[in-house]
Structures are given as structure tokens and as C-alpha cells.
Amino acid sequence: MSTFFSDWYxxxxxxxxxxxxxWLALVPSIFMPIFFFLVNSASLSAFSKVPGFPxxxxxDFIAPVAMFTAIFFSAGNAGIELVQDIANGYFKKLIIMxxxxxxxxxxxxxxxxxxxxxxxxxxxxxxxxTGVHFRTGFLGILLIFGMLVLFAMAxxxxxxxxxxxxxxxxxxxxxxIIAFPFLYITTSQAPLALLPPTFRVLAQYNPITYIIEGVxxxxxxxxxxxxxxxxxxxxxxxxxxxxxxxxxxxxxxxK
Amino acid sequence: MIEVRDLRKTYPGGAEAVRGVSFDVAEGExxxxxxxxxxxxxxxxxxxxxxxxxxxxxISIDGLSLDEHQNEIYGRVGFAMQxxxxxxxxxxxxxxxxxxxxxxxxxxxIQSQIAKLLKLxxxxxxxxxxxxxxSGGMRRRFDLALSLIHEPKLLFxxxxxxxxxxxxxxxxxxxxxxxxxxxxxxxLTTHFMEEAELLCDRLAIMDKxxxxxxxxxxxxxxxxxxxxxxEVFLSTTGSHLADEAVNNNASDPYARARA
Numbered sequence: 001m002s003t004f005f006s007d008w009y010x011x012x013x014x015x016x017x018x019x020x021x022x023w024l025a026l027v028p029s030i031f032m033p034i035f036f037f038l039v040n041s042a043s044l045s046a047f048s049k050v051p052g053f054p055x056x057x058x059x060d061f062i063a064p065v066a067m068f069t070a071i072f073f074s075a076g077n078a079g080i081e082l083v084q085d086i087a088n089g090y091f092k093k094l095i096i097m098x099x100x101x102x103x104x105x106x107x108x109x110x111x112x113x114x115x116x117x118x119x120x121x122x123x124x125x126x127x128x129x130t131g132v133h134f135r136t137g138f139l140g141i142l143l144i145f146g147m148l149v150l151f152a153m154a155x156x157x158x159x160x161x162x163x164x165x166x167x168x169x170x171x172x173x174x175x176x177i178i179a180f181p182f183l184y185i186t187t188s189q190a191p192l193a194l195l196p197p198t199f200r201v202l203a204q205y206n207p208i209t210y211i212i213e214g215v216x217x218x219x220x221x222x223x224x225x226x227x228x229x230x231x232x233x234x235x236x237x238x239x240x241x242x243x244x245x246x247x248x249x250x251x252x253x254x255k
Numbered sequence: 256m257i258e259v260r261d262l263r264k265t266y267p268g269g270a271e272a273v274r275g276v277s278f279d280v281a282e283g284e285x286x287x288x289x290x291x292x293x294x295x296x297x298x299x300x301x302x303x304x305x306x307x308x309x310x311x312x313x314i315s316i317d318g319l320s321l322d323e324h325q326n327e328i329y330g331r332v333g334f335a336m337q338x339x340x341x342x343x344x345x346x347x348x349x350x351x352x353x354x355x356x357x358x359x360x361x362x363x364x365i366q367s368q369i370a371k372l373l374k375l376x377x378x379x380x381x382x383x384x385x386x387x388x389x390s391g392g393m394r395r396r397f398d399l400a401l402s403l404i405h406e407p408k409l410l411f412x413x414x415x416x417x418x419x420x421x422x423x424x425x426x427x428x429x430x431x432x433x434x435x436x437x438x439x440x441x442x443l444t445t446h447f448m449e450e451a452e453l454l455c456d457r458l459a460i461m462d463k464x465x466x467x468x469x470x471x472x473x474x475x476x477x478x479x480x481x482x483x484x485x486e487v488f489l490s491t492t493g494s495h496l497a498d499e500a501v502n503n504n505a506s507d508p509y510a511r512a513r514a
Contacts, residue, residue: 003359006356006359007357010353010356010357011353011357013353014342014345014349014353017344017345017349018344021344021345021385022344084343085340085342088338088340088341088343089336089338089339089340090340090341090342091340092306092336092338092340093334093336093340093401094357095306096304096305096306096329096332096334097329097354097357097358098326098327098329098330098357098358098359099326099357255308
């Protein structure tokens with residue numbers, strides 16, 4: 001344990017540098033959420049006049065989704081980098097060093113947290129610039145970042161598990177596609193009450209719905225909404241479950 | 256420095272890669288494992304650092320049991336593997352610095368080692384370029400430097416000159432001789448006769464998972480009444496190196512998983 005924190009720190013620094021190397025790789029994962037936000041908030045603005053829609057602009061309604069999308073598009077990178085390390089032999093180099101091996105995994109999650117924070121921050125600046133008002137203020141924004149970072153780490157575990165179990169770069173790269181059903185079968189585009197019945201049931205079973213609603217409550221409703229704590233709890237549970245599965249895969253890969 | 260007793264590896268499915276291998280390597284010795292592809296050399300060297308789990312047998316390095324003192328042993332050994340795994344998004348200097356940190360070396364020592372090693376492998380001028388821009392020979396040389404950052408007592412080399420042109424090979428041989436002359440114990444696997452003959456104090460010839468001959472080059476020549484090491488090799492393994500099928504990934508668990 002004595003070297004765990006220094007191992008974690010130095011491996012994290014290495015991983016964080018990979019985020020912008022090459023920097024062009026960052027462009028799509030920043031551009032796409034901004035693109036979706038601008039296009040959807042303009043083209044679907046009339047949707048906010050539908051009876052049953054909350055008394056807010058459509059732009060404010062989908063603001064949390066923009067931050068979410070930024071994370072969906074980048075959380076898989078950790079798995080892709082890990083599978084590259086495994087395929088080219090660098091992972092073996094790491095595991096025959098006198099380091100705490102758990103630090104390798106923790107450093108990957110740290111990289112995800114840093115990237116989620118950076119990308120979330122860029123989208124936040126855009127949201128503020130376009131007039132989105134966060135009713136819970138600065139503390140609310142901090143909590144939003146807390147939830148999103150937890151979710152980003154949980155979501156990245158899918159690609160990390162795929163990397164550890166298959167060592168197949170193509171498979172790990174294609175894992176980001178599963179983000180779409182998880183993102184769209186939620187209340188991301190419309191409130192639960194306005195969803196078709198089947199869609200509504202599926203959305204209620206989708207844990208991401210609760211995180212989106214939690215973030216949305218912090219933007220639109222204020223601190224009294226129970227959705228905030230439901231969202232936070234869901235993010236924590238998702239992270240613990242996914243991190244446990246990843247740890248199990250990691251240990252198995254080291255055997 | 257190395258004590259190996261009755262080392263065995265049987266892969267799931269029953270393939271026996273290593274079948275009861277025992278040997279010792281003395282401190283300061285340059286010891287070579289010579290054998291055709293698929294003989295079990297890489298599996299053996301990978302078992303010596305627990306990259307491949309052995310089925311049975313015991314391994315002791317620098318007086319420490321690998322089972323009980325794995326991390327301590329990792330601090331004392333360097334390993335340049337057959338596959339040159341580098342972080343392509345980092346520069347050589349960054350990688351050396353990271354590895355120094357991960358070996359928990361003092362910062363001043365890391366910097367002096369970086370300067371020394373970059374000079375040794377003649378990569379000072381490209382130290383701040385990304386490793387992805389390096390040629391095959393540069394990558395091999397850098398990998399050697401990387402395995403030496405913490406001044407290991409024992410260096411494992413798995414086919415260190417595979418795929419290199421004669422000039423790059425000579426350059427690496429020169430570095431290895433210097434390191435050994437400075438007191439470093441070196442364990443090398445190779446299927447190049449010339450490499451084994453030129454570098455190694457003592458050799459073990461491995462075939463089909465077993466050591467079939469062991470000794471110094473003169474002793475082996477005398478024992479098998481041969482004029483060249485190749486003749487010794489032919490009479491002990493019954494095969495010619497050039498005829499061997501490529502099976503370099505036999506010990507790679509990920510390669511097995513992919514297959």
C-alpha cells in the first residue's frame with residue numbers, strides 16, 4: 001500500500017497525457033455533443049409547447065443531455081488505450097514492475113474522470129453562453145460534475161471489461177454504439193409522461209434515466225427535488241457495480 | 256542468481272510447452288537459452304517473471320522465491336521482451352522518467368540514468384520524439400534502455416535482436432557485452448547461433464520443452480565432437496533452425512486467447 005498512491009499518481013499522469021495525444025482525437029467527442037445540443041434545441045424547440053411539457057424552454061430541458069453526450073462519446077477511450085497496451089506488450093511491462101497493480105486500473109479511471117470533467121466543462125461553458133440557467137447555482141454544478149464523473153467511470157468500465165476479456169481493439173471500439181439505446185431510451189428528449197407506454201416502461205428500467213433526471217432537476221428544479229438524490233444514488237450504485245466487474249476482469253487477466 | 260527446478264508448463268488442452276526444466280545461472284554470468292521456435296524458450300523466460308504461470312516447479316531469483324517475493328524480484332530484474340511494447344503516445348524521455356518513478360527511484364538518479372542510457376543506446380537526439388516515430392532498430396535499442404532504467408542485477412532478454420538488420424544487431428550485441436562486463440547477469444533466449452556463440456558464457460539448448468544439452472561452447476563442441484555450434488544443435492535437436500515454423504507467440508496468453 002505504501003507505493004500505491006505514487007504509482008497511481010504517475011500512471012494517471014501518463015494516461016491523462018494520452019487524452020490529447022493526438023489532440024485531433026478530442027475534436028469529435030467535443031464537437032458531437034455541441035452539435036446535438038445546438039441542432040436539437042433549435043429544431044425541437046416547439047416541443048416545449050406540447051401540453052404536459054414542463055414550463056421551461058426546450059434548450060434548458062436538454063441541457064443535461066448535452067453534458068451526458070460529451071461523456072458517452074469519450075468514456076470508451078480508456079478501453080481502447082488499454083487494449084492497445086495489451087496488444088503491443090506494454091501492459092506486460094507494467095505488470096512486471098514492483099508496483100501496486102490496482103494502481104493501473106485506478107489510473108485508467110482517473111483518466112476517464114479528468115476527461116469527463118474537461119469535456120463537461122467545455123459543454124458547460126457553451127450552455128452558460130447560450131443562456132441556460134442552473135437553478136442550484138455553483139454547488140449544483142459541482143454536484144452535476146460529481147454525478148457525471150461517477151457515471152463516466154462506470155460507463156468506461158464496459159470498454160475496460162471488453163478490453164481485458166477479449167483484447168480485441170475492433171470490438172472495444174465498437175462498444176460505444178451501445179451508448180445510443182441507453183441514451184435515447186430515457187427521458188433525454190421528452191418527459192416520462194409524454195413517452196409512449198412501452199418506451200416509458202423501458203425508460204423506467206434504464207438507470208441512465210435517473211441520472212439524467214437528477215442532473216435535470218439540478219438545472220431546472222432546485223434542491224428540493226428528490227430526483228437529485230435518486231440520480232446521485234444511481235450513479236454511485238452503477239459505479240460500484242461496474243468497478244467491481246472491472247476489478248474481477250482485471251484480476252482474471254493477471255492470472 | 257537463478258535457480259530453477261523441475262519447471263513445467265502444460266497449457267489448457269494438454270499441450271506441454273515446458274517439461275521438467277532445471278538449471279542454475281551464476282551471478283555475473285551471460286547465460287543463453289538456444290532452441291528452435293516453439294522449443295519452450297519464451298514460455299520458460301516468461302515463467303521466470305510470472306508472466307506465464309507455471310504448472311509446477313520452483314523458481315528462485317537472487318536468493319528469493321518468486322512465489323513469496325515477486326515484487327522484490329521485479330525491482331531487481333529488467334526484461335526486454337520479444338514484443339517491443341512501447342507507449343506510442345509518449346516520448347522516450349517521458350517513458351524512461353515514468354519507469355524510473357514506477358521503480359521508486361529518486362528524481363536525481365532518474366535523470367542521471369536517463370542521460371546515461373540514452374547515450375548508451377545512441378538515442379539522445381531523438382529522446383524527445385514520440386516512440387511511434389522510431390524505426391525497428393531504434394525501438395529495440397530503446398526497449399533495452401527502458402529495461403535498464405533501474406539498474407537491474409539481472410537482465411532477461413527474449414530474442415532481443417529478432418527482426419533487426421546486421422548493423423542494429425551488432426550495436427545491441429556491443430551494449431550487452433558492456434553490461435555483462437560491468438557485472439550484470441544476463442539471461443538470453445535466442446535462435447541465432449552467432450548471437451549465442453558470441454555473447455554467452457554458457458548455453459542450454461532446448462528442444463520440445465526440455466533442455467537437451469548444457470555447457471560452455473567449447474565444452475559442448477567437445478562433448479558432441481562438433482566443429483560448430485550448429486552441429487551441436489543439429490545433433491541435439493535433430494532440426495535446423497531455418498526449417499522451424501514460426502511460433503513466436505507460443506507463450507503469449509493474449510495471442511492464445513485471440514487464437
